[in-house]
Amino acid sequence: MLRNYALLLLCNLCFVLHTHGQEAVVSLRLPDTAEQYRFEVFEPLEGAYNGNLKTQELRIQGGGSGMGDCSVALKKPGFVRFKCNARSFYVLLFPGDRLRVNVYPNKDITDWVTFSGTNAAGQQLINTFYYRPFQYLSTTPLFDSLGRHYDLINPAVLSIASARAATIDSLVHNGALKPGFAALLRQNTNAYIFADAVDKYLTILRGRKYGRLSKPDSILIRNNIRALFAIASPVAQNTEATIEGEYYAMKYLNSGFAPSTAGDTITVFGPYNNYGRLPDTLQKNLLAGSIISSYISSFDEFDKTAARNYFRTKYPNSRYNGIFSKLEAQYNPDDKVLIELSNLIHIDTSARSNSVRNLKELHTAFFKDRKIFIDLWATWCMPCIEQFGYRETLDSLAAKNNITVVYISIDEPRLSHKWAKDVFRFGLKGFHFRAGAALKNDIQQTIYGKESFTIPRYILINEKGEILSKDAPRPGDAKAIAALFQQTVQESSPK
Numbered sequence: 001m002l003r004n005y006a007l008l009l010l011c012n013l014c015f016v017l018h019t020h021g022q023e024a025v026v027s028l029r030l031p032d033t034a035e036q037y038r039f040e041v042f043e044p045l046e047g048a049y050n051g052n053l054k055t056q057e058l059r060i061q062g063g064g065s066g067m068g069d070c071s072v073a074l075k076k077p078g079f080v081r082f083k084c085n086a087r088s089f090y091v092l093l094f095p096g097d098r099l100r101v102n103v104y105p106n107k108d109i110t111d112w113v114t115f116s117g118t119n120a121a122g123q124q125l126i127n128t129f130y131y132r133p134f135q136y137l138s139t140t141p142l143f144d145s146l147g148r149h150y151d152l153i154n155p156a157v158l159s160i161a162s163a164r165a166a167t168i169d170s171l172v173h174n175g176a177l178k179p180g181f182a183a184l185l186r187q188n189t190n191a192y193i194f195a196d197a198v199d200k201y202l203t204i205l206r207g208r209k210y211g212r213l214s215k216p217d218s219i220l221i222r223n224n225i226r227a228l229f230a231i232a233s234p235v236a237q238n239t240e241a242t243i244e245g246e247y248y249a250m251k252y253l254n255s256g257f258a259p260s261t262a263g264d265t266i267t268v269f270g271p272y273n274n275y276g277r278l279p280d281t282l283q284k285n286l287l288a289g290s291i292i293s294s295y296i297s298s299f300d301e302f303d304k305t306a307a308r309n310y311f312r313t314k315y316p317n318s319r320y321n322g323i324f325s326k327l328e329a330q331y332n333p334d335d336k337v338l339i340e341l342s343n344l345i346h347i348d349t350s351a352r353s354n355s356v357r358n359l360k361e362l363h364t365a366f367f368k369d370r371k372i373f374i375d376l377w378a379t380w381c382m383p384c385i386e387q388f389g390y391r392e393t394l395d396s397l398a399a400k401n402n403i404t405v406v407y408i409s410i411d412e413p414r415l416s417h418k419w420a421k422d423v424f425r426f427g428l429k430g431f432h433f434r435a436g437a438a439l440k441n442d443i444q445q446t447i448y449g450k451e452s453f454t455i456p457r458y459i460l461i462n463e464k465g466e467i468l469s470k471d472a473p474r475p476g477d478a479k480a481i482a483a484l485f486q487q488t489v490q491e492s493s494p495k
Helices: 120-131 140-146 150-173 179-205 215-231 245-254 267-277 280-297 304-314 320-329 359-366 382-400 413-426 437-448 478-492
Strands: 022-029 036-042 056-061 067-074 078-084 087-093 098-103 113-117 338-341 345-348 371-377 403-409 430-434 457-461 467-469
Touching: 022 056, 022 078, 022 087, 036 067, 056 067, 067 078, 087 098, 087 120, 087 179, 098 120, 113 120, 120 150, 120 179, 140 150, 140 179, 140 382, 150 179, 150 215, 179 215, 179 245, 179 382, 245 267, 245 280, 267 280, 267 304, 280 304, 280 320, 280 413, 304 320, 359 437, 359 457, 371 382, 382 403, 382 413, 382 478, 413 430, 437 457
Parallel strands: 022 098, 345 430, 371 403, 403 430
Antiparallel strands: 022 067, 036 056, 036 078, 078 087, 098 113, 338 345, 371 457, 457 467
16 A cells, blocks of 8 residues: 555755845735644745745634744845645745735635735736736737647647736736735746747647648747747746746747757756756756656666766755755665655655556555546646646545545656656646556557547545546536436445
């Protein structure tokens, strides 16, 4: 059983930042509950967005008088992530800002935080975009509707970006947002939209959507990607400070459109050697992030010691060096069986799961006597990722019906680092496995039969390991999911 596995609790590391920047203060309040809640804070690291390493922790008592102030030292503007009760909200802070946040842990995800103070309307807008990405930021609907009319896609992408920019600009015009805040928010929003579009273009180029492309279509798509990168540069100033900047820069780097010169690879970082092709502001934080992620995800894709030494030599005064030392002190490779994040996210890295040959064995080995809902996905599958936007609803329905959520990635081994990183990035509560060849073959035969292996796909399995639904509703269809889960409970109840 999973509960008997050794646990590596790297999430409990709290890194204290020592900077000499001016403070921004965020006052947190819990007005509609008498309970005490823990808030985790993820401040920028050396000017770059930090969504993974906790830098502060506060415990705030609910009630009318309960309030806690969080001081964030900033040398430059940056996005800060706050986490409470397995939910997150984001704020964009400038040095000297004063912001008040009312948090309602028991409300729906779409209205569980409200803001007052500096750029309050913009803070609300950031979270509105992130709580409803499919509605505001996703390019999936236009790719689906336009199909192979590739000449029409970029204008439609720009239309989405223009609509979001118009919303931001209207707040500036009304005096609700400062221009500098609006510029950085616009940059972050464009990075999300354009990265999403590039991802879909790359999926088409690789033949995963329509099969092999004609040469003219291939050229047109590549030109479309170049045009998007030209309009919103992935290596522009302040890219590293935005939430989506790193992701957008990685799309630029891995799509083959970033310029390459001799000597710009860093061999000690293994599969991430091409980070050397990026500007130093992005390169430093991505190199540090790969080292940190290698500890958190426990995948040995490169020599950690050699990578740390390279980094320390190039950036001797970086605060990351102290973080590496703390991680190294708590790192025990013999305990790497299951990574647990905040008791909610479990990533399996054991040889045991690699030997699992079929879904029946997976259920018997890890989930005996438990109902499981399986999400088949991959890091390159944008429709899969878009469904993660409904994870709060899925988690709630699963908990009510005593169903365990299990994510099975079909990513290749070379993407194991990105797989683990994306699990943290999207906050996917549940149990995570990367399917080996034998398990993939069984899924093809058992679930798809003669159909193509397309994702996302959702599977429901009962306590006995029997497949109840080979093609369950998507998390976005909450009513259908609720009905299926309820039916499962009724069928398993004693007669």
